[in-house]
Amino acid sequence: MADQAFVTLATNDSYARGAMVLGKSLRNHNTSKKLVVLIGPQVSEPCQAVLKRIYDELKVVDVLDSGDTAHLAMMKRPDLGVTFTKLHCWTLTHYTKCVFMDADTMVVSNIDELFDREELSAAPDPGWPDCFNSGVFVFRPSVETHGKLLAFCTEHGSFDGGDQGVLNGFFSDWATADISKHLPFIYNLSSIAIYTYLPAFKQYGGNAKVVHFLGKTKPWSYTFDPKAKRISGNVHEAATHPSFLLDWWTLYAGSIVPMLHQQYGDQPFHSGCVEGESQSANPQQELELQMSSEERKEKWEQGQADYMGQDSFDNIKRKLDTFLK
Incomplete structure (x- = not known):
C-alpha cells in the first residue's frame, strides 16, 4: 500500500536512535506500509544517513520555516514548538492514511491492521483513560485539518503543555463518540502501566503489539x-x-x-x-x-x-x- 505509511518524529540524535529501533522493528515484523520519519534540523548527518537506510522517506521539518500559517502561530505560542513540529504529520498528503508512532515506541508484532481504523483512533492513556495517549494514533493527512489544528493550538494552547493536550482538545469527542476508535491497550502498552495493574499485565501482556517507553x-x-x-x-x-x-x-x-x-x-x-x-x-x-x-x-x-x-x-x-x- 504505497499510499499508507507509519510516521514518527525525531527532534535530536537521541530520539533519532529511538526512531531507528522503531523503524527496524516494523521492518522485522514485515510491515507492508511505507515508513516516514520527520526530523528536526538538529539531527546529525550520520544519524540522518542511518534513518535513510531504514525509512522510505525522511523529511526535515522546522516550525519557523514551515510556511506563514505555522510561522504566525509560532509567534503567538512559542512554548508549543515541539507540538507544532509533530502536527506536521498532517501535511503528508501524498498518503491517504497514516499511523503516527512516537520514537520511544517499539513494535513486537505486525500491526498493519491498524490501517483498517479511522481518524482519530488511539488507545486510552493509563493516567486518565478518558483521554487518549498520543504515542500511537491513526490519522488522515489533510491540509485543512493541519490548518485547523494550528488555529486550535494558537487559540486554546495545550492543557498538558504538549501535543497530547492539543490533540485531545481538538478531537474532544474521542471518549464518547465512537468506540471503534478506541484502540486496544496492546497497541500502546505504556510501560508505566505494568506495575499499576500487574494482574492485567500478567493476563494480557503476552498479547502486546506495541510497547511505549513512557x-x-x-x-x-x-x-x-x-x-x-x-x-x-x-x-x-x-x-x-x-x-x-x-x-x-x-x-x-x-x-x-x-x-x-x-x-x-x-x-x-x-x-x-x-x-x-x-x-x-x-x-x-x-x-x-x-x-x-x-x-x-x-x-x-x-x-x-x-x-x-x-x-x-x-x-x-x-x-x-x-x-x-
Missing part, C-alpha cells in the same frame, strides 16, 4: 553489555519491565550500532554499548542487583513491588519456607 528515562538512557546481555542504569527511574528493555537493546546493539559505526567512521560517538568483565548475570538480575534495600522499600510503599522478579510470589514463598524450616 517516562523521563528512555531506553537509550541506559548502557548495555552486548556479551553479558546486561543493562545498566538508574533502575530507580525505570518504569518498564526489564524484558522489554532487553528487547530494545538487543535490536539496537545488533542492527543499529553497526550502521552507526559505518556512518561515524573514525569520529567518536557514544553507542551506549559497553562490554564489561562480568558475564554471569542476566538482565533481570542486573536490574534487581542495582536496586538498594532502601529503594526496594520505597517501591513497596508506593505499591510498585517487583512482582515479576525479586518480589514474586515464588521468591517470597521460598524465603518464608526457608525461614519456617
